[in-house]
Amino acid sequence: MPVIKVWGLPQTEKEKLIELRQDLMGAVLNTKELGIESERDIACRFPSDMMNLDLETKIIVEITGLFEKPNQGARVHQELARKVGEVVHQLFSSAELVEVFVNPFPIYQGFWTSRKPAPEFQPGRAFRQIERAFGMGFQDRHND
Numbered sequence: 001m002p003v004i005k006v007w008g009l010p011q012t013e014k015e016k017l018i019e020l021r022q023d024l025m026g027a028v029l030n031t032k033e034l035g036i037e038s039e040r041d042i043a044c045r046f047p048s049d050m051m052n053l054d055l056e057t058k059i060i061v062e063i064t065g066l067f068e069k070p071n072q073g074a075r076v077h078q079e080l081a082r083k084v085g086e087v088v089h090q091l092f093s094s095a096e097l098v099e100v101f102v103n104p105f106p107i108y109q110g111f112w113t114s115r116k117p118a119p120e121f122q123p124g125r126a127f128r129q130i131e132r133a134f135g136m137g138f139q140d141r142h143n144d
Helices: 014-029 074-091 123-134
Strands: 003-007 043-045 058-067 097-105
Touching: 003 014, 014 043, 014 074, 058 074, 074 097
Parallel strands: 003 043, 058 097
Antiparallel strands: 003 058
């Protein structure tokens, strides 16, 4: 599940945060190569800054929880970063800086969910596809 964290937002009315959340989710859903089909499969958080420094001037967005997949290279992640950055910059145009970091996650390093995996998600099969695509062996890192 992609997790979008937006750091450094100024005090903002709830309606603007709702709009930002919807636009961020739309940016993820509109990046078709990610294979995300529902807002239910995206988490969006706006952590507060306890020091209240740099608010309104520097907004940093981190996108984590995207599983590394052979069909999602740098081009897809760059497109996602651009879309998300443009959404944030449009709503907070007075910010001196908006930066977006996309951090894909290699699922073999550890993952658990309370949700029943979708039928097409088969970790063993996914690892074999990655092995074929990259010529790597992960046999000692996962179990089918």
